[in-house]
Amino acid sequence: GPKVLQIPSHQIIDMGQMVTLNCDPVSNHLYFYWYKQILGQQMEFLVNFYNGKVMEKSKLFKDQFSVERPDGSYFTLKIQPTALEDSAVYFCASSTGTANTEVFFGKGTRLTVV
Amino acid sequence: GDSVTQTEGQVTVSESKSLIINCTYSATSIAYPNLFWYVRYPGEGLQLLLKVITAGQKGSSRGFEATYNKETTSFHLQKASVQESDSAVYYCALGGSGGNYKPTFGKGTSLVVHP
Numbered sequence: 001g002p003k004v005l006q007i008p009s010h011q012i013i014d015m016g017q018m019v020t021l022n023c024d025p026v027s028n029h030l031y032f033y034w035y036k037q038i039l040g041q042q043m044e045f046l047v048n049f050y051n052g053k054v055m056e057k058s059k060l061f062k063d064q065f066s067v068e069r070p071d072g073s074y075f076t077l078k079i080q081p082t083a084l085e086d087s088a089v090y091f092c093a094s095s096t097g098t099a100n101t102e103v104f105f106g107k108g109t110r111l112t113v114v
Numbered sequence: 115g116d117s118v119t120q121t122e123g124q125v126t127v128s129e130s131k132s133l134i135i136n137c138t139y140s141a142t143s144i145a146y147p148n149l150f151w152y153v154r155y156p157g158e159g160l161q162l163l164l165k166v167i168t169a170g171q172k173g174s175s176r177g178f179e180a181t182y183n184k185e186t187t188s189f190h191l192q193k194a195s196v197q198e199s200d201s202a203v204y205y206c207a208l209g210g211s212g213g214n215y216k217p218t219f220g221k222g223t224s225l226v227v228h229p
Contacts, residue, residue, distance in 0.1 A: 004159070033216065042118075042221040043205070056216065091160065095215060103215055105152075105160035 002026040006092050006106035013113055018080035021109045023092030025075055029104075031097040032075045034067065036060055037108070038088045046090075049075065050097065082113045116141050120206045120220035127196050128228050135191040135223045137180075137206035147208040149182050149189040150217060155202045163191075163204070176200075201227045 005024040013019045025032055034046040047057040049067050064083070069075040075094070079086055089110045095103040120137040127133050141147040151163040151173075164173035169184035180191045189206060203224050209217035 031215070035219075043219040045216055045218065048216055097215070101215070102162050102165075103217065107159040 002104050004092055004094055004104050004106035006090075006109050008109060009107065010110045011112070013082055013111065015084055015113050016081045018078065019082055019111065021077040021079075021090050021092075021111065022074040023076065023094075023106060025092065025094030026104055029094035029096055031055075031095045031103075032067075032069065033093040033095075033103070034077050035091040035093065035105075036088045037091065043091060046077075079111075082111075084113050087111060087113045116143055116147070116208060116218040118206050118208055118218055118220035120204075121223045122221055124224040124226060126226045126228065129198055130195050133191075133193045133196045133200075133225070135204055135206075135225070137189045137191065137220060139187050139189065139206070139208045141187075141208055144208070144210045148210065148215075149180070150207040150209065151178070151180055151189075151191050152205040152207060152219075153202045154205070154222075160205070196225075196227045198227045198229050201225055 007022045032049040035043045036046050037043040045058050046061045047067055048055045064079055066078045089108040091108045092106045093103050095101045117140045121135045148167040150165045152160050153163045154160045164175040166173040166182040169182050172181040178193045180189050203222045205222045206220040207217040209215045
C-alpha cells in the first residue's frame, strides 16, 4: 500500500544545533502532519499543513519549530535551536484530506538531543 | 480538549484466547468524532486497523471488532481468538473528517500473544 517514508530513522544532535527531519509523503496527498511521541507517552499532534501553509498547530509546536514543503519535495520539520526536551520520536503522516480518507503514517524518526 | 484513555501498558494473552482492549474518549472540539484503532507491528509504521464514523455502528478487520458507543463514550477493541501474529501495539484514536482529521491518540496498549 501507500507508504510515507521518513529519513533518517534515528538522528543524534548536539543541543543548540539545528536539525531537519525529512518526510516523503504519499505522492497524491495534500494534507501533511507531524506528531511527537516521547518515550512512554502518547503520540501528540504538533502541526498540520495544507496548500503551503500551516493549518493548525498545538502548544507543543514551539517557536523553534518550522515546517515547509518546497515545490512538492520533502515535507520537513526543522528545529532550531534544539533542546534536550525535543528528544522524541517524530512521526510524519499524510492524507488526501477528503472525507473518510485514511491517514498514512511513517515509521518515525527518533531524535536524540545530547 | 479531546482525549482518549485506553488500557495501559502490556496485555498478555495466550493464543486462541479472547481479547478486549478498553478505550473511552472525550470529544470537546468535534461534534461527531470518527473513531479509529491503529496498530503498529514490530518494525512497521502505524497503520489503520479499523474505523467507525457513525455512532452505534461496528467496525471490523482481521478478526478485530469495535463498536462506537456514544452513550458510554467507548470504543473497545475485541477479538474472539487471538493469534501470535496479532502481537503489536494498538492505539485508539478519535478525529474529525477530511482536512480536520488530526487524530488524538491514546497511549497505546502493547499486546503480547503467547503460543
